[in-house]
Amino acid sequence: MSTTPRVRAMRPADLAEAAELLADAFVEDTNLASFVPARGRRARLRRFFAVTGEVEMLTHGVADVAVADDGAHERLLAVAWWHPPQGPGAPASRAWSWHELPSAVAVFGVRRLVAAARSRLASERARPATEHWHLAYLASRPEPAARGAATALLEHRLAQADAQGVGSHLESSSQGTVGFYERRGWRVTGPVRGPGGRRTTAMWRPAGGARQ
Template sequence: MSITVRPASRSEVPAAAAVLAEAFATDPVLAEIRPSRPGEQREAVLGALFAALVRAVPEHARALDVALDGDRVVGAAFWQAPRPHAGGTVAFLRQVPELLRVLGVGGAFRALRHLRRMDRARPDAPHWYLAEIGVAAAARGQGVGGLLLEHALRRIDGLGADAYLESSTPQNRRLYRRHGFGDGAPITGFRAAAPVSMWRPAVA
């Protein structure tokens, strides 16, 4: 497998979202934010959710990277630039109809409560935020996640910027530690999930 990592084009947002949906289908944090419903095609639902979340951030304030095996997207990482994001409100409002379609009104309020809980754990210092990273099942164990992180962190280091993420599994935390992230405080308030904040200071 020969993997290429580069910024995604606009037309690749759905494919990147589909990979994230597959990777997060059983994620404990996402299961509380958007529980499964009987009879639904969960990966299709989550793909629509991730595409809307990406588009809810203005293009100038986000970085969506894809890992490609040939012309097939097998990994994706979605980063948000340091806040505030100019034009962020307009970008978000454009995605409200799709978010409501996926989440429902009650689900949207539940998701907002959980997302605010995650947001309160974020440091005040400016930072690039890794919102999501995922690898297709067929490509796992091949170092794709590490390649996506290396690609983004070279860009972030070039800016002299800090980076932040939340991790919900010990396995993922091992990967992030190898790339310079340190464990922070647990994020409480979830029933079954136990995400941990992780911070990576700027590398000179």
């Protein structure tokens, strides 16, 4: 069996597995998880990522997966979801579309929905005004077979950004991942303050990566 990660576009058939992987990665100690009730949190996050993947990423975004070939089958090792560069006249920031709102209520609950929406809009406002790639979500399986899969996904899409001469932006809600991104050319640009004292770390990578 080959465990060398192979990067390809995410397909609709990958969505359930990708949503489960992302839910497992974001279920603890993340900004997103802090808005989701503890009871049934993993299942709620699976629903969140399944709907976001279908309504947003497979339609308007760019979704990549890293897979390992196991004979005639593939196993998903990591997933990266991006918003591609948008020029002038792009739609205004919004929390969720009408298609996503019923799911958002089910995921966050009525009491936490407003705070989750405020956090999402704060993140939108923190994005640079210039054209850029936005890394929305990145996750990989916590196992030896997935080693290097997340890096392969980043290198795949950043090569395109570099060729375009376009930078990339992300927010990290975990200090543990800041160094990972810094080693790949991002630099901290400041905190993004959300409701209830929450904060994430905004990071920017110019085309070609930040120089030391």
